[in-house]
Amino acid sequence: SQTIHQWPATLVQPVGSPLSLECTVEGTSNPNLYWYRQAAGRGLQLLFYSVGIGQISSEVPQNLSASRPQDRQFILSSKKLLLSDSGFYLCAWSDPLQSTDTQYFGPGTRLTVL
């Protein structure tokens, strides 16, 4: 069966510091991968998605970036965090061979920028 991992689970960082969040998927090959941010009352905001190694599409211009160095690894980064980057970050995967586009989420990382 497939599993998705995210770490760290929680993170408190000062403004201006760098960020690296990691997501890995097990039990599947060539997944589509997604990064979302979820803020209170604002729903899920799609940040990045990837259909393959090195292929990243950005949905929202901001100071975050994403990379996919391996097939089942997805990294969210920032060089300098802003207060507005606080939120709950979710990684998700989907099977590109399934027409339902159903996505499966990881446990999330709660980021607080102070």
Place this chain on the structure above:
Amino acid sequence: QKEVEQDPGPLSVPEGAIVSLNCTYSNSAFQYFMWYRQYSRKGPELLMYTYSSGNKEDGRFTAQVDKSSKYISLFIRDSQPSDSATYLCAMSAGNRDDKIIFGKGTRLHILP
């Protein structure tokens, strides 16, 4: 008009009641409809998905899609305190390159 609309709640119902959660949408191309359940401080988990119009039942949960009205529902029978969570609807056109569009979620409280 937003692509997917969902009442944020909170919705509070007594234990044992039937719960009805709903979403409306505007894109007639949507064919796949999903419901996710999200407990506090956890990632959303897929609860049910349906294709096109009709009903789908899984235990105490029934998903209903009315494409003519662009309206989907999730019914929870014999609601339990453990059903207290945020429920997100989601939908896609199923063209593989399309992204899922999520509702903002309805917070549900089941009162013991």
